[in-house]
Amino acid sequence: MKPLAQLCMFLLFSTVFALATLVPANLQCRCLFGDACWPIATQFSDLASQVSLPLIQPIPPASPCYRSLNSSTNCNDVHLNWADGNWRANQSGAMQSTNFETFIWPNGTIDACYFNTSLNVPCTQGSVPIIGVNAQTPSDVQAAVKFASAHNLRLIVKNTGHDYLGRSTAKDSFLIWIHNMKNITFHETFVPTGAPPTEVYNKTLTLGAGVQWYEAYDAAHSHNVVIVGGLSAGGSVGSSGGWFQGGGHSALSPSFGLGVDNVLELTVVTSTGEHLTANSHIHSDLFWALRGGGGGTYGIVTSVTYRTHPSTPITATFLSTTIISNVTGPSPILTKLFTELVRVTPNLSDSGWGGYTLFYPGTPGTSLALQILYITPNLNVSNSVANSSIQSFYDYAQQLATNSSMETGGLLNITAAVIIELDSFYAWETQYFRSSGQVGGNIELGSRLLPRNVIENDYEKVAKMLLPLPGLNYYLVAGGAVSRVNSSSTGLNPAWRKALVHTVFGGTWQEGASAQEIMQVGNTIKAGIANLHALAPDSGAYFNEASKFEPDPLNTFFGSHYKALKDIKLKYDPYELFIVSKGVGSEDWDEDLNCKV
Known part of the structure; x- marks a missing residue:
């Protein structure tokens, strides 16, 4: 691997032909940085002329602490904010879990840029994308998507980097960073596009692609309403992307349903560059799939309109x-x-x-x-x-x-x-969830949705099976209003409608751990997943907080909806541009999601 500074200079001041491989681009594979097909500087310049801001060159968040590299970020800022989810969200090259910033080669060599500089490991790009668009508007997203399609690039879409499957980053890829699309609109009354005028919803919020939950909660509170959303340290999770597209659980879900149950309308850019509105009246199949069928799969959502509830x-x-x-x-x-x-x-x-x-x-x-x-x-x-x-x-x-x-x-x-x-809910959320922390480490998760009947039939067995799991969390975020929604009304895994609890566990490791040590953590996760499957064999798992080691991921994450979801994906993504780890359609690609199999 070349050091990060060399990569950036190579990208900016030379054409790829000088150092590219001599192998012709395989049309069945994505074009990656270093391939002969990678766009040259003049082509990137043309893209830059079509978007609102200069193109970005994402860097690993620890890179300012390496003297050989230049960055506008101060190393002191890195040390102060390493575990701050909102600081990480503001770095185009950062993930919330640092293991997804690294890359492990088949021989066990690890490319990374470690926070701990005393490890004396060179800072390299790892899995951080090479170049991208800092999207401000839907038209920016459209230009970037058309560019990625035209050049067959390995495309990554990212807002905050909250992702336990590494879907928001990839080695040698092209990034569309939607984090700064922060528009928030409150509607006293809202009629979905194409709906009859009698279909009126009171007090709704339309949130841009980059709005985070702390921003959405502030907006809702200012209008004396409550919105169902995620809860994390600092409120840093995104409100309009992978959270709801995977289902979106909340402490409010037993009262008001999941995120997908509160979405009224979406706008989305597809791989053909179209900017569509989707709701129950127009593009209703896409609307169905986007509500639970998994983020990064059908297109790039640019806004979401949510119903709200009275603040009590x-x-x-x-x-x-x-x-x-x-x-x-x-x-x-x-x-x-x-x-x-x-x-x-x-x-x-x-x-x-x-x-x-x-x-x-x-x-x-x-x-x-x-x-x-x-x-x-x-x-x-x-x-x-x-x-x-x-x-x-x-x-x-x-x-x-x-x-x-x-x-x-x-x-x-x-x-x-x-x-x-x-x-109010807002008083509780600001008291318990506005501090930083919770992120900035290496972690792998495993999880399972526990049906009510499994808990009622043998609660002692459930407790006995769960307690030995490392890093156990037991979330009461299903049941109630979640279970009262017809499982066919959204693309969400039907297992959610029978679940009472979402239980999660995880394993961690220190920076500098070897590939073998990391694999041992993975083996622990695999064993835990096997036990959870045995406990609730007919259930599934929450796509957003789950494991890449799931033995049957497509069934586990999407259940009986999988075939319909894939048909809709191929309809709206004919170029198969949007492929993410363990997502719909991923089975047609290799492990790195770069080549068709």
Whole structure:
């Protein structure tokens, strides 16, 4: 690999023919940087004349800390903001999970630009795209898409880089960066294009492709409404791309449905360069597919119009515990506590609760943290019913803590157990989710949607199977309103409509780990996935928080909708320009998604 500076100079000041391979471009393969087919400088200049801003040359986010490389970003900024999701979103070359910025060759060699410069590894481009368009308008997106189609480029679409399958980056590729398409429009009344005038929706929000959830929540709050959206540190997840196209879960989903259930209209640029409006009246098949059929697959969404809901007071609850254990694996007291939580999960769902349980089983002698962060807007049940359902679990936890000891399986300490009334969802979101963190490391995930009947039939088995999983999270983001939507109404995996819980686990590794060490983490994930499949064999997984190691990904992520989704993809993407890891149509391409198979 050439150092990053050499790559940039090569791109800017020479034609590719000087250093290109002599092998003719294979029409069955994408054109990559370094291939003879890669556009020359004058062709990129022509593209630059058609778009709003100069072309960008994405760089790995750690590159300013390497003295041989020049960058407008200061190394101190890198150190201060490495784990800040919004800072990363503002870097065209950054992903939220750093492993997707690297590239592992078949022989195990790793190309990367590490944060830890003391590793004495040269900073290289890794999997960061070479050049791209900083799109400001739909016409910018159209020009970039037409250019990528004309030159058969390996195309990448990126907003924030929140992606656990690496769909927002690829080695030697061409990038369309939609992060700065930030238009937000509030409509007192909204009639979808092509709909009869009687089909009126009150108080909707149209969000541009680059709007992040913290921006959308601020806009909704300013109009005294609530929008169903994602929750992450800093609110940095994008609102109008892969989040809803994969389904889009939220703590509000049990009350108001998933993201896909709240979308009223979309605008999208297809591989032919057309800018289409899609809703239930026009291009309804595309509208169906984009709501759950996976991001980066059918075109580039440039805006989304969401229904909103009245802002009302909510009940919020927060439980924080620590557990000290001297046994290997999950301690008996942790097992009892979590088993009870699984047992009461259906009742919590029926009482309107939605939210997140976060913990890690740990190792002997470790202080374990378990946190519950749930809310309910109290739409269909009274405050007293909701409070009673969660209070009974807290009473059980307090009894466990009172009777706990190292001799009986560990010490349980409850550091907080509160049930409070808040003015709005916005008050809860700004209090608990606006700090930075959560990103900037290497991680691989595994996950499964757990159907209600699986939990009700054998909650002890569910708890026993889940607890040993590393980095376990247990999300109460299904059931309720999610289960009341007809599974055929959107392209979303029907498994969501039977699910009660989305459970996620993961493995991490340090910078500089060898390919073999990274593979060992992958083997742990594979084993966990096998156990989850055995627990709920007829279910599926959430495409946005899932594993590249899924043995049957197309069925797992899309279920019985897969054939219809693929037919729609081929209709609107005849050039097969939009191919992403484990997405619809990916089975027709090699592992790197560069050549047809």
